[in-house]
Amino acid sequence: MNARRTFATAGRALQQIRHDPRTVGLLLVVPSLLIGLIAWLFVDTPVFEQIGPAMLALFPFTIMFLITSIATLRERRTGTLERLLTMPIRQLEFILGYAIAFSLLALLQAAVTVSFAVWVCGLTIEGSLWLLFAIAVVDAILGTTLGLLASAFARTEFQVVQFMPALIFPQILLGGIFLPRDQLPDFLHFISDWLPLSHAIDALNAVATGSHDAAWIGVELLIIAAFIVGFIVLGAITLRRRTP
Amino acid sequence: MPDTAPAIECESLRVRRGKKLVLHGITVTVPCGQVVGLLGPSGGGKTTLMRSIVGVQRIASGSVQVLGLPSGDARLRRLVGYSTQAASIYDDLTVRQNLSYFRSVLGARAEDIDRVLQETALSDTAGQLVATLSGGQRSRVSLAVAMLSSPPLLVLDEPTVGLDPVLREDLWNLFHDLARGGSTLLVSSHVMDEATRCDRLLLMRDGDLVADLTPSELLARTGAATAEEAFLAIIRQHPKHRAGGS
Numbered sequence: 001m002n003a004r005r006t007f008a009t010a011g012r013a014l015q016q017i018r019h020d021p022r023t024v025g026l027l028l029v030v031p032s033l034l035i036g037l038i039a040w041l042f043v044d045t046p047v048f049e050q051i052g053p054a055m056l057a058l059f060p061f062t063i064m065f066l067i068t069s070i071a072t073l074r075e076r077r078t079g080t081l082e083r084l085l086t087m088p089i090r091q092l093e094f095i096l097g098y099a100i101a102f103s104l105l106a107l108l109q110a111a112v113t114v115s116f117a118v119w120v121c122g123l124t125i126e127g128s129l130w131l132l133f134a135i136a137v138v139d140a141i142l143g144t145t146l147g148l149l150a151s152a153f154a155r156t157e158f159q160v161v162q163f164m165p166a167l168i169f170p171q172i173l174l175g176g177i178f179l180p181r182d183q184l185p186d187f188l189h190f191i192s193d194w195l196p197l198s199h200a201i202d203a204l205n206a207v208a209t210g211s212h213d214a215a216w217i218g219v220e221l222l223i224i225a226a227f228i229v230g231f232i233v234l235g236a237i238t239l240r241r242r243t244p
Numbered sequence: 245m246p247d248t249a250p251a252i253e254c255e256s257l258r259v260r261r262g263k264k265l266v267l268h269g270i271t272v273t274v275p276c277g278q279v280v281g282l283l284g285p286s287g288g289g290k291t292t293l294m295r296s297i298v299g300v301q302r303i304a305s306g307s308v309q310v311l312g313l314p315s316g317d318a319r320l321r322r323l324v325g326y327s328t329q330a331a332s333i334y335d336d337l338t339v340r341q342n343l344s345y346f347r348s349v350l351g352a353r354a355e356d357i358d359r360v361l362q363e364t365a366l367s368d369t370a371g372q373l374v375a376t377l378s379g380g381q382r383s384r385v386s387l388a389v390a391m392l393s394s395p396p397l398l399v400l401d402e403p404t405v406g407l408d409p410v411l412r413e414d415l416w417n418l419f420h421d422l423a424r425g426g427s428t429l430l431v432s433s434h435v436m437d438e439a440t441r442c443d444r445l446l447l448m449r450d451g452d453l454v455a456d457l458t459p460s461e462l463l464a465r466t467g468a469a470t471a472e473e474a475f476l477a478i479i480r481q482h483p484k485h486r487a488g489g490s
Contacts, residue, residue: 008348079331080332082300242299
């Protein structure tokens with residue numbers, strides 16, 4: 001592991017994003033707009049209080065997944081990845097560099113989205129706001145690292161876009177938004193325990209309703225962190241220097 | 245011993261891409277310190293051979309030695325500069341930002357950025373976004389990246405494509421300057437009239453190496469007036485290519 005090459009990659013990815021202010025704008029504003037829309041949609045009902053926390057997991061996770069997988073696919077398509085793989089950079093350094101860069105964006109996005117949900121839309125949070133923010137950040141980083149892994153299996157833009165229905169939608173369906181997880185059929189409940197988004201949604205709900213203590217939420221955060229590490233390691237392993 | 249070894253040594257190199265055998269057992273030795281042209285029509289296997297040399301191509305059989313080391317060896321990653329056919333640089337960064345990123349990856353010195361900017365005549369465009377550059381400027385940025393670590397071997401896939409004659413002239417002069425400084429350059433092109441600019445020629449067609457000679461040998465052997473005609477004559481003489489396949 002070489003920190004210089006990792007941070008150079010992270011800095012370079014951020015420099016690229018900086019030259020594209022519209023993307024930065026969309027990244028920061030779109031999740032808040034969607035949450036505002038949901039709050040408005042369910043105005044004068046208790047629904048927003050019930051699903052609002054889950055939305056804090058859903059939108060940043062999905063958006064970071066898409067942005068990251070397309071950014072790394074682009075690297076593959078333009079030949080810059082092939083060139084880098086002839087250079088002394090290690091696969092893990094490359095993946096970590098991207099993970100760091102997009103995690104910083106995820107941090108900003110989570111700050112904007114959580115603030116908007118709580119202070120503008122009036123989402124009630126019984127537990128710690130800091131904890132809510134931490135979970136939102138970790139959840140967006142989860143989307144980033146899953147995107148890094150997914151793009152390793154995509155050769156075209158069409159494929160990478162279809163990874164969203166393939167990898168993200170099942171996690172949304174089984175995550176407890178449509179039906180509480182403990183009411184799912186046994187087998188689906190078992191599967192949903194193994195999907196990272198379920199744990200992010202559980203943790204956000206627990207903070208919002210104050211139903212669990214910080215230790216329980218900490219365990220959920222550790223589970224999500226384990227998925228993040230797993231996705232990064234798998235992403236580095238599946239990135240081969242020699243290709244057919 | 246890297247000091248005395250040839251720059252490139254391929255032995256019965258066979259590469260399969262999908263179901264198709266794209267290199268049919270290439271055996272060739274490229275000596276150090278020369279500008280070697282890899283010429284032939286598109287689809288003949290030039291890019292695949294170059295990818296094998298820089299160690300990103302999975303090979304079916306045979307071997308490739310580069311500077312006395314097996315291709316893809318970690319020690320070669322600073323010793324071989326590679327530029328792909330499409331300018332492999334970041335469109336949404338400036339020229340200098342591109343160079344400075346690749347410099348960090350290579351661990352090259354900060355002065356190297358200004359050196360390669362000067363050598364590729366890009367000093368005036370250093371602050372410009374790559375997306376706003378012309379095709380010729382972009383391919384020079386890609387070349388500049390390959391030159392950052394002053395590698396003893398440069399593998400350049402079609403570096404002169406789309407350049408105007410003046411720039412092309414400048415680039416070939418630069419290639420010979422680098423060779424005089426001890427570097428070896430493997431330069432591919434599908435434009436036959438670039439053959440006369442090279443010290444040595446490798447002619448490829450349909451996954452076979454059909455000739456390995458100097459430009460004057462090419463003309464003398466075929467009696468042709470131009471490199472283009474000479475190439476066609478070589479193809480006709482080559483036993484494997486009477487019906488366009490093996």
